[in-house]
Amino acid sequence: MTLLELSVEYRTNADALRERALLLEQRQRETWDEAQRVCLADRIKLLRTMWREARDLAVLCERYYERGYRRNVKYTL
Structure with a gap:
């Protein structure tokens, strides 16, 4: 599974959590x-x-491989 495919799963789960x-x-x-x-x-x-x-x-996950993307500090080492 690629990070882009994983991002779709995260997005789907986020939508379900928001609806609930x-x-x-x-x-x-x-x-x-x-x-x-x-x-x-x-x-x-x-x-x-x-x-x-x-x-x-x-x-x-969607933008992980984009050049110049500033990652969320919360999720970086």
Whole structure:
């Protein structure tokens, strides 16, 4: 598997994570139970973090071999 093919997988997973977070945000707006709202907020926060990382890795894999591409410092040694 090449990095370009891997980037497609990361992008697909990032989209799924984003959709799930949006769905949970909608559920959070509709619920009145405060304990459930807090639980949903924690899950949304985790999904958003996972979404950002998957999106960043997709970009890194897509552009890895491009000359002059400034890589995200978070993912370099």
